Amino acid sequence: MKHSARVALVAVLAAILSSCADSASPPADGMIQPGDKVGEFSVTRGEGEDVVYMTMQHCPYDSGSGMERCAFSAGTHVNVAEGIYDDDPTGGKSLDAYWTEQTHEMVISGRRVNLEAFGYVDLPHPTFGTIRVWNVVVTSDKPGELSARSTGVVGGDPFDYTGVVTFTSP
Secondary structure: OOHHHHHHHHHHHHHHHHHHHHHHOOOOOOOEOOOEEEOOEEEEOOOOOOEEEHHHOOOOEEOOOOEEEEEEEOOOEEEOOOOEEOOOOOOOOOHHHHHHHOEEEEEEOOEEEOHHHHOEEEEEEOOOEEEEEEOOEEEOOOOEEEEEEEEEEEOOEEEEEEEEEEEEOO
8 A cells, every 4th residue: 555545544544533532522521511412312402392391291200219200202302401480479589589599400321411501491380380491401313211310409498300211112
């Protein structure tokens, strides 16, 4: 093989390996950013009416483990965030005050989620008025299971919630 052909082959292989490494490795800080993949799952922001919000579902909840388990068809866009609402709209703290003062950390598959990068969305609720959730949406075209654990303090009350999403065959 000629020297120039070997150099070209090495350059092509280096470019391929570099692009594979970029897409497979987490960012330097290790935090999940919008658009990242976690295994077979995409983690994005939710857009439009096709997003299903776990906080609005009636999925089986195990109070002992703090886990809520929901099953959806593969391809469904599922928001996995815990909701915050104003529990005293007649004079207590506002939703904005609760939101600003909260501490909240979300971990998916052992990696922290950069919640600020995802932003939040407000949802109308017939009982609670407005529920605010971080705009963290997971989806997969293949069957599989993913858990998102949220911990923190809202209004002086600690919380520890894990949403487990099982994607089933369509």
